[in-house]
Amino acid sequence: MGKVFISYRRDDAAGYARAIYEELTERFPPERVFMDVDAIEPGLPFDEVIRNAVGQCEALLVLIGARWLAPGADGRSRLEDERDFVRLEIAAALTRKIRVIPVLLDGTPMPKEGELPEPLRGLVWRNAIEVSNTRFNADVSRLAEVLARIIGDTLQANTPPGQAQAVEVAPSAPVTASPMVSASAAGSVPPHEPAATAPVQPPQAGKGGRTLLVAGLAAVCAAVAVFSLWPGRGPTVPSSPDVATPAAQPAQAAIVLPEYGVVLGSDRTLEAARDEIRRAGRNGVQGAKIYFRNGYFASIAPAATQAEVDRILVIVRAFRHDAYGARMATWCVRPRVADGYIECPGTGAAD
Numbered sequence: 001m002g003k004v005f006i007s008y009r010r011d012d013a014a015g016y017a018r019a020i021y022e023e024l025t026e027r028f029p030p031e032r033v034f035m036d037v038d039a040i041e042p043g044l045p046f047d048e049v050i051r052n053a054v055g056q057c058e059a060l061l062v063l064i065g066a067r068w069l070a071p072g073a074d075g076r077s078r079l080e081d082e083r084d085f086v087r088l089e090i091a092a093a094l095t096r097k098i099r100v101i102p103v104l105l106d107g108t109p110m111p112k113e114g115e116l117p118e119p120l121r122g123l124v125w126r127n128a129i130e131v132s133n134t135r136f137n138a139d140v141s142r143l144a145e146v147l148a149r150i151i152g153d154t155l156q157a158n159t160p161p162g163q164a165q166a167v168e169v170a171p172s173a174p175v176t177a178s179p180m181v182s183a184s185a186a187g188s189v190p191p192h193e194p195a196a197t198a199p200v201q202p203p204q205a206g207k208g209g210r211t212l213l214v215a216g217l218a219a220v221c222a223a224v225a226v227f228s229l230w231p232g233r234g235p236t237v238p239s240s241p242d243v244a245t246p247a248a249q250p251a252q253a254a255i256v257l258p259e260y261g262v263v264l265g266s267d268r269t270l271e272a273a274r275d276e277i278r279r280a281g282r283n284g285v286q287g288a289k290i291y292f293r294n295g296y297f298a299s300i301a302p303a304a305t306q307a308e309v310d311r312i313l314v315i316v317r318a319f320r321h322d323a324y325g326a327r328m329a330t331w332c333v334r335p336r337v338a339d340g341y342i343e344c345p346g347t348g349a350a351d
Contacts, residue, residue: 007089028147050085058151066105068111137330260305260308268296274299
């Protein structure tokens, strides 16, 4: 099965890269999505390491934000540097005929052919997809559908609500009803029809009224026996006043999520997430809580408006470049309280 590689610049789209990575790893197995070429060992040629990593993928996402073309310290485009990681990633994918998808962030236009070095000019001829903060979940869901077709995989069971997967149900084997046998074994009882009771013989002449009474009582007893053995009728069990019915357990109080949140970071341990909250607090960001989703503990600061999200991001990105804003109702579906954090077992729904 194919894999997906996310190419981005840390000072341009680190927050979007992390958010897209988290959304895609909820829809595909995490090992199928690469975001970074981690820890290139000393002495290894980094250009070969990058080419090999890209070569294992079926699709390369090129995240292009407002600073993607920003010049380096020397005033030249960083893409002009043959050792630039982003340049190496895109060039390797174009050379190997891997599907390259430009992802334009928040209205960033596609670069012009003249703004790119020769090895990357094929990028401008690739159809792009747009991803914005206001339509993030819907845009990423559309991207995931495209990737599923490319890498030949199906979305996982935690696909967002509204995108239900088709489930094939095997036909059930026919059920054969077990025959009922009457207690007297006098003959079979046709289904859905009560057994016929024996006709009451008229009293013989001379027997008197007592014979008639005995015959009547016999007929009543036979009718009661048939009725009690009829399918679906069981003995009536009287309710005992000594047995108390268990009281219904009180439902957990609904968790009220903030309208927006700023994801300060995603960590593997609860303590690391607490450290992130303490660092944010020292920088003036208060009220952050810990959420658990997709195997990570995310420290999230609440925000009531998009303007407040932007204000918090200005503060946080001074020490955490991959912070990003999210709409909490779709970021954390079906929240529930756990020990020291809020668990988000559901997946973000499309806007």
